[in-house]
Amino acid sequence: MNQSPYNNSLSQPRFNNNGPNPPPAPKHYSTEHTDQRKHNSKSGIICQICGKTNHSAAVCRHRYDYFTPEEETQQALAAMNLQDENDPQLYVDSGATAHMVNSTGKLKKFIPYGGSDKIFVGNGQSLHISHIGDTTHGKLNLKDILVVPKLKKNLLSVSKLVDDINCSVEFNSLGFVVKSKENQVLAQGTRHGDLYGLNEGGNLAFQTIRRNSENQDLWHKRLGHPSPKILQVLRANGSISITDWTKNTSICVSCQLGKNCKLPFSLSNKISDFPLDKIHCDLWSPAPIASNQGFCYYVLFVDDCTRYCWLFPLKSKSDFFECFLKFQKQVENHMERKIKKFQSDGGGEFSSIIFQQHLQQSGIIKQTSCPYTPQQNGVAERKHRHIMETAITMLFESSLPLKYWVEAILTAYISLINCHK
Known part of the structure; x- marks a missing residue:
């Protein structure tokens, strides 16, 4: 078997299933991954886990290496690495390919996601998509938002935003602004550390967790899936408080399954003219x-x-x-x-x-x-x-x-x- 000199860039300890204390790396080693690294070196990609070149996250040796501490300077998909899971803020992400939130309470219309697609984050983990829906944020109409329950931060995709509403996004050291083709300001955002968060205002869906509890769809579920007319009466007499009331309610899949019935037959007006004709x-x-x-x-x-x-x-x-x-x-x-x-x-x-x-x-x-x-x-x-x-x-x-x-x-x-x- 061909011998290959040990690369100093790979001098971090390798994960070993034989025990908690991995042996020190030898000066020379032979492995079947040599050809794989040679193949990856041709692509010139950068690993999303360790930040080094010539290999991808799928074959990175640090993917399951719990002995190697993460470097504090790594900021790949920084919005995914923050730990505040109760943050309702919507962050702009130029690397995201779709709008993503972690709760259906932030959407005005949504349906279950029937596909098998998954969201891959910076650490190589895949996240399940539960629903897809729409909402509004001020003058922005956000469509095809993916609901990823295990997502730590709500993300607004720059590429999808400019494609859907034909706008431009301008960044500076303090924040960003979303403008239409007519140079009209559609939305603004403020910089929070290394992240750019979309300013709240005019959108009840992304404000607070308390406001989410007053969502129209949530009251529909709490009261046993009544019709929209009943919710409207309860809201009118002050029995419940619904802050995002709209006549165009979202489709309740549970109602579709639980209340489904056959279509009625149309009444027949055809009657024979004489006795015994039929x-x-x-x-x-x-x-x-x-x-x-x-x-x-x-x-x-x-x-x-x-x-x-x-x-x-x-x-x-x-x-x-x-x-x-x-x-x-x-x-x-x-x-x-x-x-x-x-x-x-x-x-x-x-x-x-x-x-x-x-x-x-x-x-x-x-x-x-x-x-x-x-x-x-x-x-x-x-x-x-x-x-x-x-x-x-x-x-x-x-x-x-x-x-x-x-x-x-x-x-x-x-x-x-x-x-x-």
Whole structure:
């Protein structure tokens, strides 16, 4: 193996997993990282950890070296190295590629961040991004702000700022100023040591932790996710104090998940012009207990034009076809008209071969609702609900056992058609 003279710039003790006291560096050493350092020397980069050249932070030997103290002169991403984690100040950073804050309380609108990107800081550590949002600071509209909970300082990216609002940022020894193309002052900042902080003023989002507690989104969560109208009423009568009230509220993801429901079906105004032009049908099953006569089902037919209905108890589903033949002869004979359309769900009793053949021979058009969409057969479903609610109510009123459910639904059915007449 080739020998390489030891470089004095790497004379700091190397981390050793064998114990807390690393051995002194030898005068000559051989390692597999020699080729890696030669490769890095071609790039001429500067390490963000130790500040030395010819290698990056990813391969720096001081990355996990806890025995080498940090030099006090190192100021790489100085805003990240300060220890005051409760500082709400927004600091301008020319090295940051995006606006970053450590709390959603500083944003007016925000949503969870669904990407897998991470923020890499000066010590090589990667930080998780939890949300992304927008806010305003005086005349500045700050968009696509990344929320990094473990971030110690809130950072304002100079490059993103000038790209988003087409402005200029001028620095001096006392502070900085943000100007528009028309030379109008949009924001100002003051120098704090080696950092440039954006002056507060006109922006409630970045003022104090106490003000953050009066955030509109925070009150929305405290009160159990009410609607904006309820918050507006509570704010108007003085029950709560919201300092950043706005009608354009941010999207609450928890509300979207917890209150999500299917879109309602639009009301159908199409009603047949004549009786028997269309018959709605549905079979109710099974009963929790067989009746005294052995019935476990009942079938319901509803005329689309008149909404008149017919109800027949059944002992089994196989009795449906015979029941339909009797129903067809009865209504066609009494009304001297033919059934033209038959609407039902996709139940097996409606999709049997013998029933399908009979509809074709009779010239009846079969209409079937989509799977798991009872709303498309809503006329029959609504009649079911009316009859069953009335029947169960009468059973409770009379204190009769459930085995009399057939008598109850027939009584409810007779009451329904009498009211219909």
